[in-house]
Amino acid sequence: MTATILCVVGARPNFMKIAPIHAQLRRSGKLRPFLVHTGQHYDAAMKDAFFTQLGIPEPDVDLGVGSGSHAWQTAQIMQRFEPVLDEAAPEAVLVVGDVNSTIACGLVAAKKQIPLIHVEAGLRSRDRTMPEEINRVLTDQISDLLFTTERSARDNLTAEGIDPSRIHFVGNVMIDALRAQLERAMPAAQTLQRHGRALPPQYGVVTLHRPANVDDPDVLARLLNVLAEIGRRLPLVFPCHPRTLQKIEAFGLQDMVEGPAITLLPPLGYLEMLGLVKDARLVLTDSGGLQEETTALGIPCITLRDNTERPITVTEGTNTLAGRDPERIRRCADEVLAGGGKRGRVPELWDGRAAERIVTILERHWG
Numbered sequence: 001m002t003a004t005i006l007c008v009v010g011a012r013p014n015f016m017k018i019a020p021i022h023a024q025l026r027r028s029g030k031l032r033p034f035l036v037h038t039g040q041h042y043d044a045a046m047k048d049a050f051f052t053q054l055g056i057p058e059p060d061v062d063l064g065v066g067s068g069s070h071a072w073q074t075a076q077i078m079q080r081f082e083p084v085l086d087e088a089a090p091e092a093v094l095v096v097g098d099v100n101s102t103i104a105c106g107l108v109a110a111k112k113q114i115p116l117i118h119v120e121a122g123l124r125s126r127d128r129t130m131p132e133e134i135n136r137v138l139t140d141q142i143s144d145l146l147f148t149t150e151r152s153a154r155d156n157l158t159a160e161g162i163d164p165s166r167i168h169f170v171g172n173v174m175i176d177a178l179r180a181q182l183e184r185a186m187p188a189a190q191t192l193q194r195h196g197r198a199l200p201p202q203y204g205v206v207t208l209h210r211p212a213n214v215d216d217p218d219v220l221a222r223l224l225n226v227l228a229e230i231g232r233r234l235p236l237v238f239p240c241h242p243r244t245l246q247k248i249e250a251f252g253l254q255d256m257v258e259g260p261a262i263t264l265l266p267p268l269g270y271l272e273m274l275g276l277v278k279d280a281r282l283v284l285t286d287s288g289g290l291q292e293e294t295t296a297l298g299i300p301c302i303t304l305r306d307n308t309e310r311p312i313t314v315t316e317g318t319n320t321l322a323g324r325d326p327e328r329i330r331r332c333a334d335e336v337l338a339g340g341g342k343r344g345r346v347p348e349l350w351d352g353r354a355a356e357r358i359v360t361i362l363e364r365h366w367g
Contacts, residue, residue: 002028002029002030002031002032003030003031003032003090003091003092003366003367004031004032004033004034004088004089004090004091005025005031005032005033005034005090005091005092005093005094005117005362005366006033006034006035006036006085006088006090006092006093006094007021007022007025007033007034007035007036007094008036008038008081008093008094008095008096008101008102008105009035009036009037009038009056009059009096009101010037010038010039010040010077010099010100010101010102010105011040011097011099011100011101012050013097013099013288013289014096014097014099014101014102015050015051015054015056015270016050016054016173016174016177016178016270016289017096017097017119017120017173017174017177018035018056018096019054019055019056019176019177019180020173020176020177020180020354020355021033021094021096021119021173021355021358021359022035022056022057023055023355024355024356024358024359025359025362027359028359028362028363028367030363030366030367031359031362031363031366031367034060034088034090035056035057035059035060035061036059036060036061036062036063036081036084036105037059037061037062037063038063038065038077038080038081038101038104038105039062039063039064039065039066040065040066040067040073040077040099040100040101049269049270050269050270053181053184053269053270053271054177054181054270060088061084061088063076063077063080063081063084064080065077065080070100070131073100073104074100074103074104075104077100077101077104077105078104078105078107078108081104081105081108082108082112085108085109085112085114090114091114091115091366092114092115092116092117092144092145092362092365092366093105093106093109093114093115093116093117094117094119095116095117095118095119095139096118096119096120096173097119097120098120098123098132098133098135098136098139098309099132099135100131100135102118102135102139103134103135103138103139106118106138106139106142106143107138107142110142115144115145115365116139116142116143116144116145117143117144117145117146117147117362118139118140118143118145118146118147119147119173119358120147120148120149120172120173121136121139121140121143121146121147121148121153121157121167122140122146122148122152122153122154122156122157122167123136123149123150123153123156123309123310124136124137124153124156124309125307125308125309126307127306127307129212130210130212132288132309133309136309137160140157140160140162141160141162143166144166145166145168145361145362145365146162146166146167146168147168147169147170147354147358147361148167148168148169148170149170149171149172149173149174149292149310149312149350149354150169150172150310150311150312150347150348151169151348152311152312153167153169154167154169168357168358168361169349170349170354170357170358170361171348171349171350171351171353171354171357172292172296172347172349172350172354173354173355173358174289174292174293175292175293175296175350175351175352175354176352176353176354176355177270178274178293178296178297179296179351179352180352181270181271181274182274182278184271185271185274185275185278186271186272186274186275187275187279188203188237188275188276188279188280190275191265191268191272191275191276192237192263192265195265195266197263197265200235202234202235202281203234203235203236203237203280203281204230204231204234204235204236204237204280204281204282204283204284205236205237205238205239205276205277205280205282205283205284205285206227206236206237206238206262206283206284206285207238207239207241207283207284207285207286207287207290208220208223208238208240208241208244208285208286208304209241209243209244209286209287210286210305212286212305212324213286213304213305213324214241214243214244214247214248215247217247217251217253219324220247220248220251220253221251221253221256222324222326223304223324223326223329224248224253224256224257224262225256225326226326226329226330227261227262227284228256228257228259228261228262229261229330230261230284230329230330230333231260231261231262232260232261233333233337234281234282234333234337235260235261235262235263236261236262236263236284237263237265237276237280238257238262238263238264238265239265239266239267239268239273239276240257240264240265240266240267241267242267245264274293277290277293277294277297277299278297278299280299281299281300281336281337282299282300282301282302282333282336282337282341283299283300283301283302284301284302284304284329284333285301285302285303285304286303286304286305288308288309288310291303291308291310291313291317291319292310292313292317294313294317294318294319295312295313295316295317295318295319295344295346295347295350296317296346296350298318298343298344298346299318300318300320300336300340300341300342300343301313301317301318301319301320302319302320302322302329302332302333302336303319303320303321303322304322304323304324304329305321305323305324306321306323306324307321308321312347313344316344316345316347317342317344317345317346317347318341318342318343318344319342319344320332320341320342
């Protein structure tokens with residue numbers, strides 16, 4: 001009899017992490033996956049696009065939670081997940097990343113004495129104002145198996161009292177997905193053509209979504225102003241998060257993202273975004289996932305945050321922390337445009353085989 005590993009996916013960053021794990025579990029003769037989609041970030045078209053592009057089958061259960069405050073969303077996920085857990089009766093629950101679905105489902109599993117597996121454990125920004133940091137720390141404390149993407153994560157976990165025997169350095173499943181799909185990435189020119197735009201000979205990519213960057217009108221205006229300034233030298237393509245667009249419109253900043261300097265696009269599917277990033281000269285972002293992807297692709301990245309939970313992208317990769325200060329951002333962009341920026345190297349075990357290592361360890365425990 002095969003053992004059931006219940007896998008949780010909740011938000012867009014989870015899709016790329018769960019895809020290679022789910023695929024590897026399906027190939028295992030000893031384990032079988034049971035997929036639960038919480039619907040934390042729910043957009044039917046975007047969910048279908050990601051699942052199709054990444055080869056993820058339809059979830060066994062969709063909780064359909066939707067958006068809400070952190071407290072409401074976490075509570076709703078917990079309430080709806082508990083009966084699913086009772087019905088599925090898995091040998092273990094596997095969660096990825098640091099979204100609300102991760103901690104919510106992790107808490108239910110831990111309180112029901114079902115072993116919890118955390119993929120992407122031990123990452124720390126040291127910034128407790130970020131909800132994701134709270135989710136990361138708490139999920140690690142209640143997990144039975146912790147899979148890490150970089151060696152520094154082990155130090156973080158042991159410093160917090162985690163038994164070293166529960167920690168396994170396996171590499172980065174995000175890079176598994178990237179390597180598997182890179183040849184299928186949609187050409188950037190084709191993506192822009194679909195939206196009635198032309199691709200410049202050289203371009204940069206922008207993403208913004210974190211509350212610290214988009215919720216304050218003064219902060220957002222300063223960021224958009226320096227981005228427009230950079231865009232006049234290197235045209236920028238800006239796939240815009242729905243919440244970010246809502247803030248731009250609410251603050252009356254639409255004129256700052258119109259014109260040749262910045263090309264505003266709606267949210268893109270994984271293959272469209274991958275094609276856009278892999279041929280970019282520069283990426284400016286506040287996304288953790290893009291910090292990793294640009295490092296794997298050798299694309300210079302300027303992170304519009306003062307800290308990162310992925311320090312290896314700075315110490316070994318292509319990432320530079322610029323914060324939200326326009327002068328620092330401008331200076332970092334000048335360095336890239338003048339000399340090409342950081343190239344770095346691909347970190348240890350970011351080789352496309354992290355999911356294999358994870359499933360091998362799971363088979364030892366439950367196979």
